[in-house]
Every structure is written in structure tokens, then in C-alpha cells.
Amino acid sequence: MSSIRQKNADRIEELKGVRDTGLDEARLVAFLAHAWQTPKGLYGWLATVDHKVIGRRYVVTAFLFLILAGLSALVMRFQLAAPEAGRISPDFYDQLFTMHGTTMMFLFAVPVMEAFAVYLVPLMIGTRNVAFPRLNAFSYWIYVSGGIMIWIAFAFNTGADAGWFSYVPLAGQFYGIGKRPDFWAQMVTYTEVSALAVAVEIIATVLKQRAPGMTLDRIPLYVWSVLITAFVILFAMPAVMVSSTMLILDRLVGTKFFDQAAGGDALLWQHLFWFFGHPEVYIIFIPATGFVSAILPTFVRRPVFGYLGIVLSLIAIGFLSFGLWVHHMFATGLPQLGESFFTASSMMIAIPSGIQVFCWIATIWGGRPIFATPLLFVLGFIFTFVIGGLTGVMVASVPIDLQVHDTYFVVAHFHYVLVGGAVFPLLGAVYYWFPKATGRMLSERLGHLNFWFVFLGFNLTFFPMHILGLQGMPRRVYTYPLESGWGSANLFISLSSLVLFVGFALFFLNMLLSFRNGLPAGDNPWGASTLEWATTSPPPSYNFPRLPVVTHREPLWAEPDTLAVIEGLRVDAREVLGGMVADAVPQLRLPSADNSIWPLLSATAVGGTFFASIYTPWAVVWGAIPISIGFICWFWPKGEPEDEE
């Protein structure tokens, strides 16, 4: 009896493994590097679950899609530069604007925001990896296969062509052309799956894995913003998942969800789509405000003014974003009372957005601005986003919307909101965190040039569109008559878009050049206050040799010399610290999943099933077999008992 007990005790002792308690620096780092390494070579590249590797990959992929979508816009501007130009066919034009919108929304904007979150959140909250690291790898592979699929379809003249919101019946079984809408619907399914996966990881990571002492009111504002975004994703994405599935069912197996002749309803699509589609805008915008709240304090040398106000505003925006969807449908003729409700809620969302802008300006007022490139982008953001917000108030009014809906006014409005409101902060964020991710600074000279070209190019391109829209130019037209008088403004816009193009070219050039030759960054080149700057640039695979303890909202400003750390974690295997949701008191040591090839193989099985289901409903049945095999192998228990301590 006693010998068995002794054996068990030995076994438990052995399981507890090597802890970092009292370990000297060299051995600690050696252990951690071994436990958290990504193996060299192809296998390691495919099997890694390091959030930084995956995050970087996500960012690069998203920017490649940005280039594709941007180039499609340039081709459209080439066609629109002159009335009745006839440079490209309407068929090709329809595919271009659909691919532009679809790619920008589903394959660039949302994924790039997720990508930054995946990269930054564990560093900013002081942990070693995201919760569910393999799910993270899986989400990337699903995302990239969806994106590649729809662009290959485009290359074979099967590009989606019914607009990024693919209204039925135009995209339905009778009017949709060939397999084009099916590719669109399935691509949406891929990105939903990956976005939901990331949302779940972010929520679990932020709620459970924060550094000890990082109570709710010490969470960096950027992390707050991605946490709220993750909740919005969780509630919004299922609506589009339902609608894209119903669309493909209508097209593939002859269900009649949207066929009014058989008792379906074309308007149902719009409700479902916009119930997702409007929150989608905030899924892009809320993390961007997080970038602003992260960059601003560093470059004005003071904490953000009104931390609580900003957090509450973000939560309010997250909630209100679900009460706006009908303002995309004012022209469909809904009852006036209903429309008034959605006008009021659309106006209301201007209040929390306004509060954030006021807080940022107050922050600048109370600080001492340093005009580095990231700050320039933040200022450009305030300048342009306020215009987009105010035209948003205009289109929230039902009568005004009935004139400007589906015109270039709306095109101008949402580009001001999405480019001004999200891409400007994103570019600022790249300048801000590039040194952390690569260990090298981006060139400030090229950065300033980049900013001015993008800023001027953007405003010169999109501001005139407000006027064109009021003058009656509808959106999504491949051409317009000479008599319209829209020609000179359109030529001006097309020429200005070249300035914007040069701006983005400078951005990518700067990244390429600085990646090789940029000045070495050091740990904290900007003198910033949050935890990601406490580790090396680029961070090691395990992020921090010892996990930090947080005693202040701006930890690196409060304790500039040494940060308190916590000990007791295993270092010979992957382990992270789990804490209480509200006050981040350490609760338990959590094992963290090791590298695995199964997320990739499962993603291949899932992706292959989605792809094949474009052609036959039986794909879902047969695809279930490889998917099950993939998931079973992925989750197969490794025989290591849970640490009960």
C-alpha cells in the first residue's frame, strides 16, 4: 500500500516539473526557449501555435488582400475616369467592385484587426500565448484558404459579382450567374468560422490570462477594445452564417428561403445580412479606436484622459451597434415608427463616439505632443473620421437617406468611416508596433511622406464623392452618361486615387526597406507604458522570461526600472497563469497546447468540405469523415493527467 502511495507521490513530484522559482537567468531562458520553441523547417512552419508567428502571418496575409482589393479599385477608377469609357465590360466591373468590397470587409479589415489582437493581446496582458493556441492556428488556415479560394475563382472569371452584400434575388438561384454567388457565400462561411474562433480565444485570454494585478480597471484600452469587439463578433457573425447558409441552400438544394414566389422573402436576406453587417463596421472600428487609445498616450506623454468614459463608450458602442441595421434598409419602405426608432438609435451611437473623440482631444490638450508618424496618423484619423461620423448622422435621418442611399454620398461616407476611422489608425499602429514585432524602426522620413500622400490622396479622392452623390450619381454603375456633368469630378477623383496609391506604395516600401535596414529598436523605443514594451523586440517565443505583476494602469511608467514578477510556473513544459476574471488574482497554472499539425489538417478538411459543397450537397456528408478524423487527432488526450494544484 505504502509503496504505491510512495510511487504516486514520486510521480506527482515528477509531473510538477521544473519551476522558474529561484532558477538562474541562463537556465530559465534555456528551459523556456526549449519548451516554447517553434521547430525549424517546414513542419515547424506549418505546425506552430505561437501567437506571434500566427499574428504576423495574419497581418501579412491581410495586407496582401488589401493590395488586391486596392488594385481592383484602381481599375474601377480607370473605367470611371471618363463618361461612357468602355474600357472594361460591365461584367468585369461588377466582379471588380464586388471583390473590392468583399475583400476589404471580409479578407482585410476584420482579419487584420483580429491579427493585431492575436499578436498583441498576450504581450499586453503579460501571458505566454493565447488561450486555445491550436484554434488560433486553425482560424488562420481557414481564413487564408477562404481568401485564396475566392480569388482563384475570380481568376477563372467566377468572381462574385452581386455586391459585397449580395442581395437576393440578384444572388439567388434564378439570377445569380454560374457559381459566382456560391463562391461568395462559402468564402463568407470560411471567414465567419475563423472570426468566431479568434473571438473565443480573445475573450478567454483577456478574461482568464491577465498578469496578476491587472484588474479590470488596469486593462489597457486597446485590450478593452478587442475584448468588446470579440463579443460583438460572437453575436453578429452567426446572423451572416445563417444567411449565407440559407443562400447556398436555396441555390444548391432548392430551399425557398428567399424566393417570394414560393412563399419566401427577399427582404429576409437584408435583415439577416445587416444584423451582421452593421456590427461588422464596429468590429472594424472599435479595435481602431483601441489603436488610437494606445498610440496617443505614448506620443503626448500622459495617460489617456477619461479611461472609464472611454471603456463605457466602447461598451455602449458594442451594444448600440446591434440596433442600427435597419438604417441600411430605409428605402425598402418599412413602417414609419420602426424607421424612427432606427434613426434615433443611429443618432445615439454618435454620443459614445463623440465622447471618445473629446477624451482624445483632452488627452492631447493635457499632454506634450511629439509629432512622430504614429501620432500623425492618429491626427489624420480624428480629422477624417469626424467627417465620416457627421455624414453618418446625416444618413441616419430617414428623409436624407432616401436621397443619398446607394449614391456616391454613401460611398464617400463609409470610406471616411472605414479608411479614416480604421485604416489610418491601423497604419499608425503598424508604425507603432513594427519595432516591437521586428526589432527595427520604420523610417520616419518615409513615414511622414507616406502619411501626407495617404492623407491628401484619401481626402482628394473621397471628399468630392459627397458632391457627386448629391448630384445624383448612383453607386455601382460601371459608367455614366456624358450629359450628366459628372465627368470632370470623376476624372479628378481618378487622378487623386493615384496619389493615394503612391501613399500606400510608400507604406509597403518603408516596411520592406526597414525590415532589412531599419535602425535597431531596443525594447521600448517610444518610451511607452504598456507591458508589450517590457520584453525584447522581437519578443522571445515565451514572451516574458518571468510573468510580470501589474500594480498600475501604466506599468512601465509607474515602475520604469524593474517590473515585479511572479514565480512558480513550470518552465520545462508550456504553462501559463490563469486568474480571476475581475481582479486577475492568480488561480491556477494552465497547461498551454504545444505545436501540432492537426489544426492545419483539420482546416484543410473543413476548407475542402466547404469548397466541395459549392458543387454538391453530398460534400457535407463525405466531408464529415476527414473532419472527424482531424478533430479526433487534434483533441486526442496525451496521457498527461491534469495538474490539480
Added chain:
Amino acid sequence: MSTLFLTACSDWQSALHAHGDNARKIFDLIWTFGAVAATTWLLTVLVLAMALFRSRPPEARSPLQIDPDQERRLNCAVGSATALTVVVLIALTTGSFFAGKSIASMSGSETVTVRVTGHQWWWEIRYPKIGSLQAIVTANELHVPVGESVKVKLDSLDVIHSFWVPSLAGKRDLIPGRPSELTLIADKPGVYRGQCAEFCGYQHAHMAITVVAESREAFDAWRSRQDANAVTPSGDEERRGQAAFLGTGCALCHAIRGTPASGTVGPDLTHVAGRRSLAADALAMTPGALAAWVADPQSVKPGAKMPRIALSADDLNAVITYLGSLE
């Protein structure tokens, strides 16, 4: 830059040139909202510039040393700005609500009812039977009496379109299976252009509608002209044209009242030559344009549902002459 756009601004199809009650109310609202928005933006940017460039005491402090007096002042400023935002938004919402209500109250007093059906990519227009006048079908050109309110009943049989004549009224979608309606009034005689505003496929760009607002007398005269059947061909050329029209594919899709042609797929051509434009305002109504359109519709509107019909050159000319006589 502003002169470039002002000179380019035409009276062609513009929400900024309101010639009807509905559109004028919206125009006023656009200006009000626009002025408030511009003021707000200017103030924001001004305060931002002051925040950036105000003079500051030279000493460099730790970023965590916050001046409590300044903090109180900032709190006060942010609070007031928020309160002001709320007040302005409530005012705008109320203004928008009442404008919407007054536009909605226009319905109910209509003297003319017309039914507009959207097709890929043209507009079918039906005037119902009224008094001794029979119901008629025409296309792409809507005639209305000036100063009277007109009820436009909207529906679609294929995909979603949107009826939009910016100078007269805001838009309204045509959704299959969900008939809707719109009231519009034109204050002064004129020709107003409108265009489909909901993306509807290949030729969404060429799906325009012309609204001709004319005096009551002129309108009644037009209405009775439309009541008549198509003119009988008077010359050899016209007769040959009619024979070719009826003998080839044309009559399968198009109707000409008073002839055996009774297709309903394409526009009714009974009085086609009396219209100002053809192919939903893709071309002006001239013999040359008509010939170009009939000879090769796909080069004018790629993707349009009208196929190219193989006609000999002589037959083509005859068909054009015949159609040109259908005033």
C-alpha cells in the same frame, strides 16, 4: 477645387435641384444637417489644433504627474461637449422625424395613379383605365401633370430595383413580392431624370427613367394620344418594316397595340417614337440611334436581354422607318 464641382454641377438628376415638395423638404433637411455637421467639424478641428499647438510650460515632467486643476477643467470641457452633442442630436432627430412625417402626409391626395414595374434593365409604366380611356402600357417615360400629386405604385418581377428621381422625391425600392408606393409632385414643367438606385445586374448603369411634368392640358392630351392604337403603316417602307417586325423575333417580346405583336417581355412599342429616348435612356430617340440599337443591342448595352436579330440591311432600314412612324 470648389469651382470645379460647382461648374460641373448640372440640373440633370440632382438632389440639389429640388423641383417637387418631397425633394424640397429633403433638400432643406440636407442643408440643415450639412451646416450643423460642417460647424461641428470646424469646431472639433479648431480645438484639436489648439490642443496641439498651445504654448506649454517648458519643464519636462514624468508622464504620470497630472495637474489636478487642469484635469478638472478638461472634465468640465468634455462633459459640456458631450451635453451639447446630446442636445444637437435630439434637435436633429426631431427635425428629421417631422420632415419625414410631413413627406408621409403627402400621400392620400393623389389625382393620378401610375404603376411602375422594374425589369432588368428598363421600367414598365402602366396607366390604369380612367373614364373612357383604356389602361395603357408604356416604358421608361413617366408623364405627370404639374402641381398635382401622383401616386406611383412600385413593384418588380425579377430582382430588386429602386425608383429614384432626385429632383422630385427620395427613392423607394421595388422588391419582388412586396409592392410599395411613393407620392411625388412636380412644381414646374420640365423633364426630370431618374435612375435605378439599387444594383440590379449588368446594365444597372443604363436603367434610367424620364419624368415629363407638363400642364394638365398637355398631360391629358398625351394620355389620349397614348390611348389610340398604333398608326397603320402608310407607305411601302413602313409596311415592309411592319412585316419584318412581325415576321422575325421582334414580336415575340414586344407589343404594338393594333397589330398581332403582343409580347410582354420587352417594352410596349405602340408609341415608341413619341418617347424622348430609348433603351431606358441609354440613347436619344433619333433614327440613327434607333438603327444602332436594333442592329446590335449588345454593343450599346452589353448583357441586355434584347438579342441581336439577323435582319437584312433593307429590312433593318424598313423596321427603323416603321418604328420611327409610331408616334
